[in-house]
Amino acid sequence: MGIVAFLRILWGYCSFGRESVVELRQSSCNHHRDPNIVQWALSGDYDADQAVCDPTPQTGDLKLTLLILYPVLVLSVLAGECKWTGTNPSYTSAELRHHLDVSGARYVITSVEHLDTVKAAIQGIERDIKITLFSDILQPDVDLKRKSCGYSTLHELMIPSGSNFLIPLETRLQNVHAGTIATLMSTSGTTGLPKMAQRTHRALVAESMSDERYDSTKLYTVRGLFCTPMFHAYSFPKMVINPLRQGQPTYYMTRFDENFALKISQYQITDTITVPPILSRLVEQAKKQIISRESLRSLHSIVCAGAPMTDKLRTEFLELFNLPTSSLVQDWGMTECGCISRESRSENDTSGSVGGAVGGYQVKVDTEQAIQLGDGILVVGELLVKGPQLMTGYQGNAASTAQAFAAGGWYRTGDVGYIDNATGNIYLVDRVKDIIKTNGWQISPAELEATVLRFPGVADACALSMGHSLDEHPEIFVVKGRDDITERQIKEHMRVYLSRYKIESCTVRFVDILPRAPSGKVLRRILRTQLLEEVAHI
Numbered sequence: 001m002g003i004v005a006f007l008r009i010l011w012g013y014c015s016f017g018r019e020s021v022v023e024l025r026q027s028s029c030n031h032h033r034d035p036n037i038v039q040w041a042l043s044g045d046y047d048a049d050q051a052v053c054d055p056t057p058q059t060g061d062l063k064l065t066l067l068i069l070y071p072v073l074v075l076s077v078l079a080g081e082c083k084w085t086g087t088n089p090s091y092t093s094a095e096l097r098h099h100l101d102v103s104g105a106r107y108v109i110t111s112v113e114h115l116d117t118v119k120a121a122i123q124g125i126e127r128d129i130k131i132t133l134f135s136d137i138l139q140p141d142v143d144l145k146r147k148s149c150g151y152s153t154l155h156e157l158m159i160p161s162g163s164n165f166l167i168p169l170e171t172r173l174q175n176v177h178a179g180t181i182a183t184l185m186s187t188s189g190t191t192g193l194p195k196m197a198q199r200t201h202r203a204l205v206a207e208s209m210s211d212e213r214y215d216s217t218k219l220y221t222v223r224g225l226f227c228t229p230m231f232h233a234y235s236f237p238k239m240v241i242n243p244l245r246q247g248q249p250t251y252y253m254t255r256f257d258e259n260f261a262l263k264i265s266q267y268q269i270t271d272t273i274t275v276p277p278i279l280s281r282l283v284e285q286a287k288k289q290i291i292s293r294e295s296l297r298s299l300h301s302i303v304c305a306g307a308p309m310t311d312k313l314r315t316e317f318l319e320l321f322n323l324p325t326s327s328l329v330q331d332w333g334m335t336e337c338g339c340i341s342r343e344s345r346s347e348n349d350t351s352g353s354v355g356g357a358v359g360g361y362q363v364k365v366d367t368e369q370a371i372q373l374g375d376g377i378l379v380v381g382e383l384l385v386k387g388p389q390l391m392t393g394y395q396g397n398a399a400s401t402a403q404a405f406a407a408g409g410w411y412r413t414g415d416v417g418y419i420d421n422a423t424g425n426i427y428l429v430d431r432v433k434d435i436i437k438t439n440g441w442q443i444s445p446a447e448l449e450a451t452v453l454r455f456p457g458v459a460d461a462c463a464l465s466m467g468h469s470l471d472e473h474p475e476i477f478v479v480k481g482r483d484d485i486t487e488r489q490i491k492e493h494m495r496v497y498l499s500r501y502k503i504e505s506c507t508v509r510f511v512d513i514l515p516r517a518p519s520g521k522v523l524r525r526i527l528r529t530q531l532l533e534e535v536a537h538i
Helices: 009-012 071-079 095-104 110-121 168-171 202-216 234-246 262-267 276-287 311-320 398-404 446-452 487-497 523-534
Strands: 022-023 062-065 083-086 107-110 131-134 181-186 196-200 224-225 250-252 272-275 300-306 327-336 338-342 364-374 376-387 413-421 426-431 437-440 441-443 457-465 473-480 507-511
Touching: 009 095, 022 107, 022 364, 062 095, 062 196, 071 083, 095 262, 110 131, 181 300, 202 234, 202 338, 224 262, 234 250, 262 276, 272 276, 276 311, 300 446, 300 507, 364 413, 376 426, 398 413, 426 446, 437 446, 437 457, 441 446, 446 473, 446 487, 487 507
Parallel strands: 062 083, 062 107, 083 181, 107 131, 224 250, 224 272, 272 300, 300 327, 473 507
Antiparallel strands: 022 250, 181 196, 327 338, 364 376, 376 413, 413 426, 437 441, 457 473
16 A cells, blocks of 8 residues: 555544644654655654555555545655545545546545545546545554444554564655655636646645745744645645644644634644635624634734635734734745745735745746736736746646646746736736636726625625627626615716726626635636526526
8 A cells, every 4th residue: 555654643633523623743853865854753652763664565656535634644645655635525426536537546545434425436437446444543443443344444554564564764765756746736626627736745845945934034933723624735835744844833623613713822823824714704703702802812923825815804804803914914826836925014014915936936927918907007917937836737637737837837827917026026916817808808807896895785796707709798796795785886886996898798696605615716617607507597
């Protein structure tokens, strides 16, 4: 099954409830001579000179895990010359099947609770897929063998099976090359079925070192609490690698719930990462007095990513919890790239920038495909990025890979923006694929949405392009905050702020809710499909 180094210390992640927090500490670290030789320890319970492994690893085989809180298990897979890919534990068998098909995974590590879903997903797949059940390494469940229906468990892999069972970790890691694929990260699938972004060991090390440089500027001892999905590219370096690499006390929750703020106060957390929906829920909890407005006072750094954070949400959050402006910053990144830029927000900075490029990345504007926005006032273009953190391409999808890269290895982010040459700060305007073209004009969906959201009583809004060629026009989906809002009122409001050509062909549709990914991104493809189905039945 490939090397399972580090498994001795998995016991710390084995058994905890939804409201529990797992603490991860580094007790010793021998700094690596090679980017891939990193030795870890957890709570002093691991002998860094020895690693437990299978004597007959199948180099290059891919392992897949449904469980999201097992950083040591992930490192074990990477140390075994295998690729790792993670999935959402809430996946249906059909969604998991797609993930298996695209990734080509040959091993699935899962729990008894998800076994039926996994078994259904692998039915009909021609290649052999081996299922291994997670188990407490030091304190195995005596009933697990009965529950496992004959599948092997991680505990069984710990049983010595020959003279080569114990192999020095550094010896094993010398076979792991920096340029080989380490992870397959699933894209968000906001515009289609998810693809698998291939990232190398070198890319992961470069990304982790960038985070380490950022943390090294902090004048306090970092204590982290994380509740975002570990299988997500945004969370991966911060939750899997860096707590151990930097020796930071780190706490994990299975998901965000009403205890999140309590745990921040209880463990005096200084750093956390969030997505806009988490900030929104914290604001709601504070308004309803479910949590104290003083509960987040220990926080020094709150990084928000995954989807754009509105100025309204930022302001409301900081004011409610009486936090300094500099404590809440936004990352710009994507699955294919990891973190590209990060705000460095001062108390008086209200520019709306997503900061400058992080170490290792170059960012430029594709001037050949310039887009004119704001009634000709601003000329911007698609942002291109290049650096060691970047993916090598999409697994098994040469066509999409070719489309994703411009000449010279520059990756097309799909984000429209500009760069302030004086400061190096990056400003995002919209998405290339979302730009609406009507009668020769180009309209920004973000501009339409921001205008509609200024109307009193509008709870949420999303604008997208419908139709083709001469029939292309904006469709604005609006979630009412009160019942008496009409399309006419919204259009009259828009005319106050926008040019006529941006409004004359647009349609306003009221919906109960906007479909969103866990990160907070609106799933425009679902809205578009729903509208097409509605039109087809008229």
